[in-house]
Amino acid sequence: MTLSYRSRKRWSLIILLVGLPLYIVAAVTVMNWLGRPPFIVELAVYVGLGFLWALPFKFVFRGVGKADPEAAEDS
Numbered sequence: 001m002t003l004s005y006r007s008r009k010r011w012s013l014i015i016l017l018v019g020l021p022l023y024i025v026a027a028v029t030v031m032n033w034l035g036r037p038p039f040i041v042e043l044a045v046y047v048g049l050g051f052l053w054a055l056p057f058k059f060v061f062r063g064v065g066k067a068d069p070e071a072a073e074d075s
Contacts, residue, residue, distance in 0.1 A: 003060070005068045011060045023053050 003011065027049050031042065054061070063069075 005063070005070050008060050008062075009064050012057075012064050015057055015060065020053065023049075 027046070031037075031045065036042070037045070
């Protein structure tokens with residue numbers, strides 16, 4: 001399933017504005033339930049989770065910052 005540029009842009013906004021804060025709250029909650037590990041371990045877990053959240057959405061974010069390839073060029 002391929003998404004159009006506009007739908008990828010909308011989904012990326014939804015993911016960043018709703019999904020990412022929920023993911024952050026969930027990650028912090030789970031880390032608090034597990035207890036406070038040493039600082040280096042905690043930092044490594046948060047950095048790892050910071051990269052891990054974006055992997056499933058890689059196809060949504062690809063090319064969103066560029067100009068719309070489907071738009072007609074105004075020359």
